[in-house]
Amino acid sequence: MGKAGRIARRTFLIGTASVLGGVAFGYYMYKRPMTNPLLADLEPGEAALTPYVLINAEGVTLITPRADKGQGVYHVQAALIAEELDVDLAAVKTDPGPPSAAYYNTALSAEAVPFASYDQGFVAETMRNVMDAPMKFMGMQITGGSTTVPDSWEKLRIAGAVARETLKKAASEISGINTTALKTENGAVILPDGSKMRYEELAAKAAEIEPVGRVKLREPDEWRYIGKKMQRIDIVAKSTGQQDYGIDMHAEGMLFATVKLNPGQGGALNGFDASAAEAMRGVEKVFEIPGGVGVIADNTWRAFKAAEAVECDWGDAPYPAEQAQHWQVLSESFVSDRQDSRQRDDGDVEALDLDHAVEYRGPYLSHAPLEPINATVLVQEGRVDVWTGTQVPRFAQAHVAEVTGLPEENVHIHVLMMGGSFGHRLEDDVVIRAAQVAMQAKGRPVKLTYSREEDMAHDFLRPIAMMRAKGAVGDGQVKALDMSIAAPSTVASQMGERQGLALPGPDPSIVNGAWDQPFAIPDYRVTGYRAPKLAPVSSWRSVGASINGFFHESYLDELIHAAGADPLEERLRLCIDPTARNVLEAVGEMSGWSGGAIGEGRGRGLAMTVSFGVPCAEVVEVSAGEDGIKIEKVWVAVDVGRVVDPVNFEGLVKGGVVFGLGHAMFAEMTFAGGAVEQRNFDSYPYMRLGQCPEIEVRGLETGPKIRGVGEPPVPPAAPALGNAIFAATGKRLREMPFAKQVDFV
Amino acid sequence: MKLVVNGKAHEVDVEDDMPLLWVLRDELGHREVKYGCGIAQCGACTVEIDGEAVKSCQVWAADVEGEVKTITAPDPSEALTALQEAWIAHQVAQCGYCQSGQIMLAASLLSETPAPSDDEIDEAMNANLCRCGTYPRIRAAIKDAALKLGGA
Ligand code: FES
Ligand code: FES
Numbered sequence: 001m002g003k004a005g006r007i008a009r010r011t012f013l014i015g016t017a018s019v020l021g022g023v024a025f026g027y028y029m030y031k032r033p034m035t036n037p038l039l040a041d042l043e044p045g046e047a048a049l050t051p052y053v054l055i056n057a058e059g060v061t062l063i064t065p066r067a068d069k070g071q072g073v074y075h076v077q078a079a080l081i082a083e084e085l086d087v088d089l090a091a092v093k094t095d096p097g098p099p100s101a102a103y104y105n106t107a108l109s110a111e112a113v114p115f116a117s118y119d120q121g122f123v124a125e126t127m128r129n130v131m132d133a134p135m136k137f138m139g140m141q142i143t144g145g146s147t148t149v150p151d152s153w154e155k156l157r158i159a160g161a162v163a164r165e166t167l168k169k170a171a172s173e174i175s176g177i178n179t180t181a182l183k184t185e186n187g188a189v190i191l192p193d194g195s196k197m198r199y200e201e202l203a204a205k206a207a208e209i210e211p212v213g214r215v216k217l218r219e220p221d222e223w224r225y226i227g228k229k230m231q232r233i234d235i236v237a238k239s240t241g242q243q244d245y246g247i248d249m250h251a252e253g254m255l256f257a258t259v260k261l262n263p264g265q266g267g268a269l270n271g272f273d274a275s276a277a278e279a280m281r282g283v284e285k286v287f288e289i290p291g292g293v294g295v296i297a298d299n300t301w302r303a304f305k306a307a308e309a310v311e312c313d314w315g316d317a318p319y320p321a322e323q324a325q326h327w328q329v330l331s332e333s334f335v336s337d338r339q340d341s342r343q344r345d346d347g348d349v350e351a352l353d354l355d356h357a358v359e360y361r362g363p364y365l366s367h368a369p370l371e372p373i374n375a376t377v378l379v380q381e382g383r384v385d386v387w388t389g390t391q392v393p394r395f396a397q398a399h400v401a402e403v404t405g406l407p408e409e410n411v412h413i414h415v416l417m418m419g420g421s422f423g424h425r426l427e428d429d430v431v432i433r434a435a436q437v438a439m440q441a442k443g444r445p446v447k448l449t450y451s452r453e454e455d456m457a458h459d460f461l462r463p464i465a466m467m468r469a470k471g472a473v474g475d476g477q478v479k480a481l482d483m484s485i486a487a488p489s490t491v492a493s494q495m496g497e498r499q500g501l502a503l504p505g506p507d508p509s510i511v512n513g514a515w516d517q518p519f520a521i522p523d524y525r526v527t528g529y530r531a532p533k534l535a536p537v538s539s540w541r542s543v544g545a546s547i548n549g550f551f552h553e554s555y556l557d558e559l560i561h562a563a564g565a566d567p568l569e570e571r572l573r574l575c576i577d578p579t580a581r582n583v584l585e586a587v588g589e590m591s592g593w594s595g596g597a598i599g600e601g602r603g604r605g606l607a608m609t610v611s612f613g614v615p616c617a618e619v620v621e622v623s624a625g626e627d628g629i630k631i632e633k634v635w636v637a638v639d640v641g642r643v644v645d646p647v648n649f650e651g652l653v654k655g656g657v658v659f660g661l662g663h664a665m666f667a668e669m670t671f672a673g674g675a676v677e678q679r680n681f682d683s684y685p686y687m688r689l690g691q692c693p694e695i696e697v698r699g700l701e702t703g704p705k706i707r708g709v710g711e712p713p714v715p716p717a718a719p720a721l722g723n724a725i726f727a728a729t730g731k732r733l734r735e736m737p738f739a740k741q742v743d744f745v
Numbered sequence: 746m747k748l749v750v751n752g753k754a755h756e757v758d759v760e761d762d763m764p765l766l767w768v769l770r771d772e773l774g775h776r777e778v779k780y781g782c783g784i785a786q787c788g789a790c791t792v793e794i795d796g797e798a799v800k801s802c803q804v805w806a807a808d809v810e811g812e813v814k815t816i817t818a819p820d821p822s823e824a825l826t827a828l829q830e831a832w833i834a835h836q837v838a839q840c841g842y843c844q845s846g847q848i849m850l851a852a853s854l855l856s857e858t859p860a861p862s863d864d865e866i867d868e869a870m871n872a873n874l875c876r877c878g879t880y881p882r883i884r885a886a887i888k889d890a891a892l893k894l895g896g897a
Contacts, residue, residue, distance in 0.1 A: 069840060070838075070839035070840025070841065070842075070877050071839065072839070231833075231836065232836055232838075234838070234841065235833055235836050235838060236833055237841075238838035238841030238844055239829050239832035239833045239837065239838060239841075239844060239848070240816065240817070240829055241777035241815065241816035241817045241845045241848075242777070242817070243841050244776065245779075245842060247776075247779075247780065248776040250774070250776065256771060281760060299759075299763075299767060299771040299772065300767060300770070300771050300780075301763055301764065301766075301767035301771065302763075368876060369840065369842070369876055370779075370781045370787060370789055370840065370842040370843050370874065370875070370876045370877075371779070371781070371840070371842045372780065372781070417840075418840060419779070419840045419841070419842025420839075420840040420842060420876050420877055421840075422876070449780075451783065452781065452782045452783055452784075647836050648836070651836060651837075651839060651879065651882060652839070654878060654879075654881050654882075655839055655877045655878035655879060656878070657878070658878025658880060659876075659877075659878050662878065680782055680783075680784055680786060681781075681782050681784075681786035681787055681874060682784060682786055686874060686876065687878070687880075688870075688871040688874070688880075689866075689867060689870040689871055689873075689875075689880040689883060689884065690867030690868060690870070690871045692878075692880035692881060692884075694881070695881055
């Protein structure tokens with residue numbers, strides 16, 4: 001909170017009180033008046049407390065607390081504030097702000113309740129509101145789950161509007177002109193005679209007065225930014241080599257470090273010999289940290305080389321050493337005492353004679369953002385500074401406090417731009433490591449960089465999962481579907497083990513993307529089984545839906561084929577959610593859908609998954625030639641209720657499709673000897689430009705709520721591709737990556 | 746050893762086997778050149794040496810004879826300028842981490858092949874990786890820049 005603390009007295013920080021003295025969430029009076037008893041103690045006046053706008057003599061700074069890992073949310077957050085504040089997006093600064101409970105994520109908790117997103121009945125909505133309260137108390141300032149836009153949609157526009165009206169009030173007090181006669185434009189209050197009072201000039205006055213408590217948000221036809229094509233605020237820097245990322249952190253006197261950790265994740269360091277490493281040029285220090293060694297040098301490459309030269313005696317990994325054993329654990333988990341959830345149980349599948357038995361598998365995956373993980377830490381007397389790209393600044397702050405023995409408020413986290421994440425930076429292990437390393441060089445900033453190999457060896461992977469299903473068809477229709485999914489728990493590993501948050505109840509990520517699909521199959525059951533803990537696992541872009549979308553939509557396709565029905569028509573017949581119907585119809589129209597068979601050696605596949613409340617339907621067209629499968633074209637229809645920035649939206653959707661396809665085609669992480677076998681992009685291949693199809697995107701705006709689009713395009717990509725390959729070749733792919741079974745051009 | 750980067754001569758004292766990438770980043774402060782893999786897989790580290798795209802993690806600084814240019818070179822080639830403009834117009838970047846390397850690779854493609862076919866673009870650009878999946882826009886931006894350069 002350094003910045004706020006330093007400038008609060010002579011500048012105008014809207015919401016100073018809320019940042020410095022407790023937390024108030026004023027926007028609730030606009031959102032859901034008094035429905036949640038836990039929020040009832042908010043006075044109407046507290047609506048003013050919105051810690052998102054900072055104005056001082058230098059200009060306007062918009063605080064954008066959701067982290068940008070490439071999805072453009074600094075831009076989107078700034079645009080939402082600017083829409084009401086009347087500032088030029090190109091002229092304002094943005095700052096991620098300090099870690100603060102005030103920036104807790106309202107939308108994230110909505111995904112933690114056991115209701116399908118299309119269920120907006122009274123009970124479901126009430127539960128979502130109640131879940132919000134614990135999220136608030138935990139102060140979870142988290143970026144994830146495609147929640148930034150839904151979370152920010154009202155609260156940032158209100159923040160902008162409150163700031164604008166307060167500035168008008170200040171101008172009114174100075175000029176003696178009634179606020180109703182004042183307008184705002186381009187960073188200034190405009191008086192009736194056309195003269196301007198810049199926001200910067202009004203800051204001092206505005207800081208003295210009570211912020212305006214009640215504001216009315218602009219109607220859509222008044223919007224200048226929302227829904228229009230905008231230039232992302234980071235696009236010039238990112239096109240000219242000017243953008244710095246966490247890994248580019250530099251400070252006077254900085255040291256360069258790396259770590260070498262037990263490749264058996266969580267295993268012990270029994271002993272090590274650093275004599276060769278210590279003799280290497282530029283090496284300052286080699287030392288033990290929990291589960292490994294740290295190396296401090298005067299150059300990153302020298303640190304990497306020295307780490308390679310350290311000989312370590314590793315303890316065993318605390319999970320089975322071989323991949324086959326991991327699969328074995330899953331295959332033994334379809335038993336009643338491991339049942340975790342049965343959130344879908346329509347009709348009575350038990351009473352039926354089911355057929356079409358299959359088994360599907362989804363592999364462990366690494367996040368592997370292109371920027372390897374890193375963090376820079378400076379430990380001083382009574383103060384620690386941390387510079388890093390993180391999605392969980394509050395967790396990082398608490399952990400660094402633990403490592404350094406300082407109170408949390410003395411730990412200052414500076415969030416830097418991230419070169420991708422895909423969920424990787426929801427983990428703060430690298431920050432803990434950086435603090436452990438920096439404790440060895442107090443008084444000097446130490447930048448810890450993981451080599452690509454170390455990054456992948458210590459990623460917290462997407463879990464493996466196994467699905468067993470049976471079904472029934474008749475009269476050309478899908479009649480029954482009984483699906484069981486076994487996977488280790490992401491929530492228990494990520495939130496439980498590493499963040500100490502015991503979240504009771506079933507783990508939704510085991511079944512999300514399967515149980516919550518909007519289909520009225522008469523006899524329809526989805527059961528989740530929680531496998532015992534294996535390798536540590538975490539959230540990977542689109543989380544459970546990234547696997548379960550593949551399971552559900554591939555198997556549904558099998559049943560539709562067995563029924564002799566058309567994949568689009570049968571899904572439409574079964575679909576009970578109007579928004580999901582719209583995307584199905586749209587993708588059918590865009591692609592000119594006329595079935596999967598489109599001629600010799602060609603095929604089309606369709607899939608639709610609702611994830612994070614967003615239905616996304618994709619059609620993939622492939623050709624099967626002598627050299628293998630080629631993805632010719634993809635059509636995507638997706639409905640987020642409201643598209644904030646169409647350019648950024650389209651880019652994110654295409655990127656999500658590539659992400660889903662690229663991993664389904666090629667990627668898996670496997671264990672041997674307790675360690676992952678894939679440590680770099682040679683053994684963890686991904687789609688290349690030449691393999692990337694043309695992708696046509698349509699963003700629909702018919703859904704009842706505004707949603708984010710970072711993740712929803714990922715889940716349907718793999719099954720749409722698998723279904724297309726089946727249509728082209730007759731070969732049904734039940735295990736990712738597909739490259740194990742077919743060749744790609 | 747001597748190293749000329751973006752027109753500026755430097756005297757550096759490093760091991761013979763230190764890759765150019767790390768000399769640029771950690772010794773000379775050229776952090777616009779990115780580290781992604783260190784093994785020629787991603788191309789985030791791509792720079793130009795005497796007009797040719799080179800993965801800087803794959804050459805020893807001691808072996809570099811020509812002039813090194815990075816994306817921030819003060820005298821960019823026409824192709825580099827056109828590509829940066831096209832990258833901005835198409836809003837290619839997501840995380841942006843790969844993009845310095847992508848642009849440098851595209852610049853060398855266009856300097857050798859001013860009007861590349863789709864296949865030529867695919868083949869050249871296969872050398873670099875974008876985990877965010879910005880490929881469709883990379884393709885569009887290269888075509889746009891090529892068109893502009895051809896028309897000039
Ligand atoms: S860092 Fe050089 S190719 Fe990846
Ligand atoms: S834009 Fe993120 S890796 Fe290419």
